[in-house]
Amino acid sequence: MGRRRPGGPTLEEVAVRAGVGRGTVSRVINNAAGVKASTRRAVQRAVEELGYVPNLAARSLAGRRADAVALVLTEPDWRQFAEPFFSEIVRSLGDALADTGMQLLLTLVRSDAERQRFLEYARGVRVDGALLVSVHAGDPLPDMLAEARLPTVMLGRRSGEEHVSYVDADNVGGARSAVAHLLERGRREIATITGPLDMYVAQCRLRGYREAMATAGQGSERSWVAESDFTQESGRRAMAELLERHPEIDGVLAASDTTAVGALQALRAAGRRVPEDVAVIGFDDFPLAEQTEPRLTTVRQPLEEIGRAMIRLLLEEMEEPAVAWRHVILRTELVVRESS
Amino acid sequence: MGRRRPGGPTLEEVAVRAGVGRGTVSRVINNAAGVKASTRRAVQRAVEELGYVPNLAARSLAGRRADAVALVLTEPDWRQFAEPFFSEIVRSLGDALADTGMQLLLTLVRSDAERQRFLEYARGVRVDGALLVSVHAGDPLPDMLAEARLPTVMLGRRSGEEHVSYVDADNVGGARSAVAHLLERGRREIATITGPLDMYVAQCRLRGYREAMATAGQGSERSWVAESDFTQESGRRAMAELLERHPEIDGVLAASDTTAVGALQALRAAGRRVPEDVAVIGFDDFPLAEQTEPRLTTVRQPLEEIGRAMIRLLLEEMEEPAVAWRHVILRTELVVRESS
DNA sequence: CTGAAAGCGCTAACAT
DNA sequence: ATGTTAGCGCTTTCAG
Secondary structure (H helix, E strand, O other), X not given: OOOXXXXXXXXXXXXXXXXXXXXXXXXXXXXXXOOOHHHHHHHHHHHHHHOOOOOHHHHHHHHOOOOEEEEXXXXXXXXXXXXXXXXXXXXXXXXXXXXXXXXXXXXXXXXXXXXXXXXXXXXXXXXXXEEEEOOOOOOOHHHHHHHOOOOEEEEOOOOOOOOOOEEEEOHHHHHHHXXXXXXXOXXXXXXXXXOXXXXXXXXXXXXXXXXXXXXXXXXXXXXXXXXXXXXXXXXXXXXXXXXXXXXXXXXEEEOXXXXXXXXXHHHHXXXXXXXXXXXXXXXXXXXXXXXXXXXXXXXXXXXXXXXXXXXXXXXXXXXXXXXXXXXXXXXXEEEOOOOO | OOOOOOOOOOHHHHHHHHOOOHHHHHHHHOOOOOOOHHHHHHHHHHHHHHOOOOOHHHHHHHHOOOOEEEEEEOOOOHHHHHOHHHHHHHHHHHHHHHHHOOEEEEEEOOOHHHHHHHHHHHHOOOOOEEEEEOOOOOOOHHHHHHHOOOOEEEEOOOOOOOOOOEEEEOHHHHHHHHHHXXXXXXXXXXXXXXXXXXXXXXXXXXXXXXXXXXXXXXXXXXXXXXXXXXXXXXXXXXHHHHHHHOOOOOEEEEOOHHHHHHHHHHHHHOOOOOOOOOEEEEEXXXXXXXXXXXXXXXXXXXXXXXXXXXXXXXXXXXHOOOOOOOEEEEOOEEEOOOOO
16 A cells, blocks of 8 residues: 655745744744744745645644544444534534634544554544544443543543543433423423433433422323433334323423424324423424424523533643543523423 | 643654564564564564554654545535435445555535645645545535645546546436336336536436437426425425426436435325326435335445445555546446336 | 754664 | 664754
8 A cells, every 4th residue: 555645845945945944934834923024924935935834744743733633423323423413513513623723533433443443543643632422331432542641522421420521411400491391381291201221311311300200299100201212213102102101191301302303293193282282392402303393392402512612621631631520511401482 | 722642652662672673663563574473472562561552643754644534525514414325425435444544534624714724634644635525516625635636536526527536426327227217117208306407416317317318209398307406395396396387297307315205295295196107216325215215216326336436546546646537437226116 | 033953753775 | 584774844942
């Protein structure tokens, strides 16, 4: 595999052309202070004329930084990728990164081999940090990265005692307030469709539901809980199940937007009017329901905020040697769009 | 923005520990031939013990290669990203790249600023090549990259006279054979729903339709052609339009899978039976229709093949200085899933 | 304010 | 078969 690249003009050549030393050129292209304006201009002209572009590998070697961060996708089944939620996150990260001058690199880690390959890539100082999304409970990658002392920030956590920095939404609180809202509106027979219960996020939302029910003196037996895998189809199935078990249902907390849409379909298929007979609230992980069900009340997670928070944490990790984990829990917001 | 990385053990330290020269260590970690088995083992032990990981920046600088290729997304509206088609392509590229030891990096280029940033990244020898997908007709990035002499391969072309290497499907032939198939089955009143006609792929498919119609002595006036933007909704609208203009329609070539599904909805809404009254064929850019309309006949593009072909071209470009553009047109295949 | 010089960690050509 | 050496192009002290 013999690859080559010709290699354009070097900093040295620019220096010669501008009649200055290499150090000066370096200062100019790095916008460092302490260069006479006239010299700066001279250098800039030389750069223009030669079409000089800094060799990032050299810069990286000398400066011990890569000016790039990786967004790592460990999703084994690739579906994740195709979700609006994800592209929203990427957009928000891209925006947040815009003024740092760092490149955002997406990398896919589906197998152990790829995990290893990425680890070497990271340890080889090709990125300054890693951002992980949708990490499954058993994934060892975050720990591997942390051990390699690579600044790392996850979106969501793997469990209650996460020991890697992360940004997460207040899932418990969000669920709690959604259920409280239903209770306030007089609903009493409230069921919930959860996400996959081996995911911490799903556990948290279920906990929020239970807490709110308990506070109101309502029970929350197993039969009022149905599990989904966040997809529309599973939401539909779960709702049908719940209806069968409890025809008296008048409120539902759904695991996600998509699930909520599925639930609505099942409800309508069963002849229930929404929201008159049954009120549904979902977490809007993605802006999906907003399109298909504009009147649906949702627990909103501030996606743009997530991107900003992740980058902020990452920069902090890069600044100081990681003496501690940093966690940010973002507040969720109940967006009431229909009378329920 | 002060970033640092401690910097682990270096090749030199490994050499000392193993009691050999640096060159030897380099040979061992690069699996180069000509090292005595015993020495090799000694070096490997030292590597283990020290937890040595090569600094890729240094390797990149010395070796003039990056061992990474970028997959660049220029889609201004980000939707592309969320399509199964895309994740399928990524998977196939990842697989094709697996044994080359190169990292696949996705980068997003949404604005001019980002375009510039990526260009510098590429020119800075951080990637050995670029893969571009869904490039719009006016996008200057491919030319910028080619000018920078970075090996570049596109998926699809911007026009008939593309001067950057690319892999494309035989869109004209695919459309032609689909229409021929309809004609063979006795259909005569065949319309087509095209993609956005400012995209070359859409033009090609339209041409294929026209050629097949002409061959059969059939006309293909403007009124039998409706434009879509590849979405389901636009497919529905286009079909409704066509039905209004030509209630006698008995066959349709749709721009894509998604469009075809939309068309089916419109047909059914209008009381037409499919395929009895009207036969529909779409291009399966994504495996979507396969799920929702398992009986739909489609023009299949071999997605895995596309990934392999792109990587092969890229490697060739890297091997030899680009003395010419390389093009690969992949054959499409008509998959008949329903009697039409 | 600016030039000179010392690396950064590795590869590859040249010795041995 | 292996050690030695000369860079790769840049950042960063350290003098001036």
